[in-house]
Amino acid sequence: MHQTKQNQLNHMLTLRIVELTIITLICAIFIRPLLSEVHSYFFWIELIDLSLATIFYFVIRAGFLDKWKVTISLISSNLLILPLLAISGGVNSPLAFFLPLMPIMAALIGGRIESLVIGIILISAIVLATIFGNVIMDLNDHVYSNEKTISRSFWLIITIVFSMFFGRFFLQKFTELTDQLKDENLQDPLTNLLNRRGLSYHLEKELNKADINSPVALLLIDIDYFKNINDVYGHDIGDLCLTEVAVILKAALRKNDIIARFGGEEFIIILPNTPKTEAITIAEVLRNKVSQETYSEFKLPLTITLGVTESKRENDTTLKIIKRADKALYKGKDKGRNRVEISEN
Numbered sequence: 001m002h003q004t005k006q007n008q009l010n011h012m013l014t015l016r017i018v019e020l021t022i023i024t025l026i027c028a029i030f031i032r033p034l035l036s037e038v039h040s041y042f043f044w045i046e047l048i049d050l051s052l053a054t055i056f057y058f059v060i061r062a063g064f065l066d067k068w069k070v071t072i073s074l075i076s077s078n079l080l081i082l083p084l085l086a087i088s089g090g091v092n093s094p095l096a097f098f099l100p101l102m103p104i105m106a107a108l109i110g111g112r113i114e115s116l117v118i119g120i121i122l123i124s125a126i127v128l129a130t131i132f133g134n135v136i137m138d139l140n141d142h143v144y145s146n147e148k149t150i151s152r153s154f155w156l157i158i159t160i161v162f163s164m165f166f167g168r169f170f171l172q173k174f175t176e177l178t179d180q181l182k183d184e185n186l187q188d189p190l191t192n193l194l195n196r197r198g199l200s201y202h203l204e205k206e207l208n209k210a211d212i213n214s215p216v217a218l219l220l221i222d223i224d225y226f227k228n229i230n231d232v233y234g235h236d237i238g239d240l241c242l243t244e245v246a247v248i249l250k251a252a253l254r255k256n257d258i259i260a261r262f263g264g265e266e267f268i269i270i271l272p273n274t275p276k277t278e279a280i281t282i283a284e285v286l287r288n289k290v291s292q293e294t295y296s297e298f299k300l301p302l303t304i305t306l307g308v309t310e311s312k313r314e315n316d317t318t319l320k321i322i323k324r325a326d327k328a329l330y331k332g333k334d335k336g337r338n339r340v341e342i343s344e345n
């Protein structure tokens with residue numbers, strides 16, 4: 001789910017970058033000749049470039065390209081631009097000003113490695129264009145200045161390196177931020193357990209992995225008579241009790257088990273690769289641990305009731321499995337609370 005959102009963002013970002021490139025090229029073709037005299041070479045080169053960028057734009061828009069194919073296209077369009085750059089005057093070409101944008105584009109669309117690869121290609125091309133600067137300039141019949149070419153190459157390389165670092169830095173910040181948002185989005189702020197959204201995400205994943213040999217067990221847990229705590233001691237003590245119960249439940253679980261606050265005073269525990277018989281033993285352990293502790297500064301005793309179920313072979317859904325556990329839980333409440341009940345099917 002989150003991967004898809006990230007892909008959509010990358011896709012949108014790629015389109016914006018290519019749109020900007022197209023706008024810049026249109027300005028270069030139609031507006032620049034009004035401001036100064038431009039060699040006809042540039043017109044044709046920029047027209048070819050514009051056609052490439054437009055094709056690239058529609059191919060991306062149609063969604064034909066995944067991340068790697070976009071990166072490969074970026075690298076190949078770089079390689080295509082380089083000969084155009086050579087015949088338009090090498091590092092002295094106005095096209096050269098586009099080059100420092102490339103590593104940033106590659107970092108945003110592809111990643112760190114892509115940005116590094118493109119940066120290295122460009123720097124090597126600039127070094128070559130400087131060594132053969134004289135020949136390139138002859139093609140374009142401009143007056144060639146060795147010092148000017150070297151100075152331009154120097155600054156271009158500096159800006160490309162800078163752009164590689166900036167791309168990397170931006171990517172790092174972007175990843176940190178999206179990870180943080182992802183965590184916050186899936187976390188219950190009171191108990192720091194997964195929230196309902198996080199639970200659905202993990203439960204769906206585990207149900208897809210489950211089969212006859214490795215069923216998923218689910219425990220629905222409800223704190224007994226919790227309303228009394230709120231009514232007598234206040235909501236803040238109620239909150240404290242909830243957090244303390246969450247800590248006890250979490251500490252008793254195995255590494256791969258998943259715990260979430262389902263809402264209010266209800267928790268759900270997903271036990272991957274666990275048959276119902278084993279889940280019942282775990283549920284009893286949890287029930288005992290919770291009832292053996294006392295909670296908050298008032299040393300309040302608490303008990304829990306648990307409904308236990310396991311995944312079915314076919315067509316099980318997050319909704320169905322939770323509903324089965326819920327039925328079992330309410331059977332436990334009816335039978336007097338502080339107990340483990342198993343779903344019938």
Ligand SMILES: Nc1nc2c(ncn2[C@@H]2O[C@H](COP(=O)(O)OP(=O)(O)OP(=O)(O)O)[C@@H](O)[C@H]2O)c(=O)[nH]1
Pocket residue numbers: 190222223224225226227228230234235236237238239242263264265333337
């Ligand atoms: N402090 C606190 N209380 C909450 C929170 N969420 C739900 N509650 C309270 O939890 C209580 C749940 O009460 P009930 O559903 O009636 O059930 P109960 O009193 O636990 O009784 P049984 O479940 O039948 O054993 C309500 O008083 C809610 O206000 C919360 O985030 N913090």
